[in-house]
Amino acid sequence: MRAAISLLVLLLSMCGAQTRSTQTEVPTESQGTGAAAAAAEVSTQLDVSAELKELRDMVVELTTTVKVLEAENEAMKTRLTASETEVTHLKTATGELKTRLDVTQPEVTHLKLANEDALAELEKHEQELAALKKENGELRTRLTASETEVKDLKMDSAAHEQELAALKTRLAASETVIDDLKMENAAQEAELTAVKTRLAATETEVDNLENEIRAAPKVAFSAGLGNGYIQSGSNDLNLVFSRVITNVGEAYSNTSGFFTAPVRGVYYFRFTVADILDSSSLYMYIRMHKNGQQLMWLSEHDTDGYHTYLSSGLTLQLEKGDTVNMVLPAGYRLYDDSNNHSTFSGFLLFPL
Template sequence: MRAAISLLVLLFSMCGAQTRSTQTEVQTESQSTGAAAAAAEVSTQLDVSAELKELRDMVVELRVLLTVTQNELQNTKAEMKTEVENLKKENAALETGLAATETDVEELKMDSAAHEQELAALKTRLAASETGIDDLKVENAAQEAELTALKTRLAATETENEVENLKKENAAQEAELTAVKTRLAATETEVDNLERITEKSKVAFSAGLTDSGYLVAGNTELNLVFSKIITNAGQAYSSTSGFFTAPVRGVYYFRFTVLDAPYSRHMGIKMYKNGQYLMGLYDYDTDGQNSYLSSGLTLQLEVGDEINLRIPAGYRLYDSVHNHSTFSGFLLFPL
């Protein structure tokens, strides 16, 4: 609209300027030409008439354009008024919204202040947390150092324990080896003893009494010496003392047989162990026949125990080259 108004004003100005210019030119030409002007006056007037006609047409067009422009201006004013009303309404709505916005802004400011306080509190808590984290880091570093030290000590302790265990195992093995050696030595000793015992356990003897006939005991018992060795394996029987001495601990069997000639005095015999009386046999000749006494004992003897036979006081025995009276013994088994 403003552009249209500016265009009309420009056209009016151009028309006026053109008319004035034409008139000025006509007058100037008239005066300058003098006589010639009169001759050309008619032609000039015709041209001016044509231009005036054009100007009138232009003015008519301008009036029509002005009318249209005025109508448009009226419409534009109405539109502008409507637009102004709308703008006022919008402005009122904006003011209302602005007031609400200001209220919201105040609330936001209050919220912002509260948030700032909360943020400050959070920053304080964060600072405290960071301080706590730093303390925890320091404590964690100390704990890690302590843990490393403990691991080192544990490794050293495990090594020491392993060494101690190895020492103990070695000591136990040495003790076991010593025990084995001791047992081996004892076994060897026992084997040696068994060998000696085995050698000594080869014990058996038989001996005849005498070739001289009668042996008579007086008022005391007479120790019998069976001097005629028949067998004496192990040499445990002495043909000079008449004693059997046990070479090994064991169970032995002893047996004797003695003779008395007919029409003799009483016949008797006793067996002793280490001087202690064990048994005795007696016979009284009444029929004029040879009399025999025979018996035996199984005895458990310790090493060094002695066995011997005696004639009781007042009794007698008889023997000759025929070995009527004999004393025998042997080891049944060692203990």
């Protein structure tokens, strides 16, 4: 601050000296140069005035600055006084600390020894810690492997659980099917038992029927008329079918032409007769009799000269001893040969 004020005073002194020098030299130049010199003098005075104005402004500004700096200097002095007081306190405290330090140095020495022991023990513990860290790393590696294995086992367990659930579902469905099958089997067994009972009854009935059939008479016959033409003449002719083809029970007589019922029952009779019809023989007739009474009368007409056939049948209920025979009306004829064009057949349907 004092240097700034000294610099300001120096500048003012220089400006005053320069002004005086300029005022002394102007008349000399004016005398030598005349009017030109006078103009130059006026210009120089103007420049000096401008510079003086600037210097005054600077002085004002510096004065203001000096005031500010003085105020700051006072503040600094106040802070310095406070700092010096604080330094005094700190010196006092430092002395106290030195005293306490002298007291605590033996304790520090003891603590250093204890610290060395602690360091040795710490090194030992650090070695143990390093070993533990190594072992811990190995354990972590094993743990990671174990965790991975556990995850895999969990995934396998989840898959197994899903598979087990599916198997349980299938088992439940199978058990349901088995229960249904058992019920169905029980029903089938019951039905089978009923069928077996019915079968046994049927077998018994069949046996009885077989026995009845074996015990019942067996009657059946078929016979051919013979060879050539058979003519009735002027009277009806009882036809004798003499060529026996079948005669079970011997109920048909190939000598009389009569069938005699051996038992009471229902019988079926059938006949077929043939002739060669032409202009000389235009009609063919046949009758069936039961116990001498006519049951059927049939006729046929033709002129082509080839075989003409007449065929029919009846189911009859006969008493034992009843007779059935075929009759050719008077004035007509029939024809047969080894091919059996004309036949008479019958058999017992069932006895009564």
